[in-house]
Amino acid sequence: EAKRSKLGVVEFDDALRAKMLAEQNLRRELDAAIANHEFRLHFQPIVDAETLTIVGLEALVRWQHPAGTRMPGDWLPYAEESGLIVPIGRQLVLQAHAAVERFRLPVAVNVAARQLAEPGFVEQLRQDWGDGDWNKLTLEITESALLQDLAHVIDSLSQLRALGARIAIDDFGTGYSSFARLATLPVDVLKIDRAFVRDLSALGGVAVVRAIVSLAEAFELDIVAEGVERLDQLQALTELGVPKLQGYLLGRPGADAPREIDLATVSAG
């Protein structure tokens, strides 16, 4: 038992030590998980707003830990910080490619800033993905990726697009990318963050979505709204001209991709 003084310094030390121990444990577990291939992609449908047909899948990582499934929230930040996301991401790319073949649907893969910044990322992806199906791959990057060496990022994204992949900006509107900068970025899709979808009942939310829609039209970008949980959100987004939707209302992430949307569930809200 460490002796605690009344001075905050010692308690801070304890907290720091606890954090370091937790990270050491997590590191060991993640190393083992990489060696044992414990990461699995789950798939969430992306749906055409007019027809409600499935036009693609977003791939979301799950850790099939021996003690139970662990959601990305409690380990992915450390995997990114430590760089372990790089070998994990390589395993996921192989699974994503298998999913394209199995489901015959385009798949969107999340790529952390840390992965994109890795020298040789594009070359590695080119080898791992292989020759075909590039037009069925979307890479979702967040605006934080644009805070890295921007020239390098733009170069990488341009190469990936030249191969046929599409680039989506994830959580659009929550980060730093200025609207003006969008024009200079090699980007195809904007994903509207679910914070704006949640706020659609407020005037501010509608204004943000309206702005993103006109921006997308000006730059000829596709749009996906995420976090659609209710029928009124689906209706509002469709009226605002958002072409593609994703969210629990239309389907939760699962190990298997649904063939079609359950319309009864959707209309029941």
Ligand code: C2E
């Ligand atoms: P994200 O890319 O914004 O992914 C969307 C998250 O929202 C997912 O959480 C998804 O399950 C959840 N979601 C989907 N529909 C709804 C809805 O209607 N309501 C609500 N409340 N949530 C919804 P998840 O799977 O826990 O992923 C969290 C984050 O982890 C992702 O956010 C992404 O940033 C990161 N991530 C997930 N998979 C990968 C991966 O394979 N590689 C990398 N680098 N990052 C990943």
Ligand code: CA
């Ligand atoms: Ca995403």
Ligand code: CA
């Ligand atoms: Ca997102």
Ligand code: CA
């Ligand atoms: Ca998000």
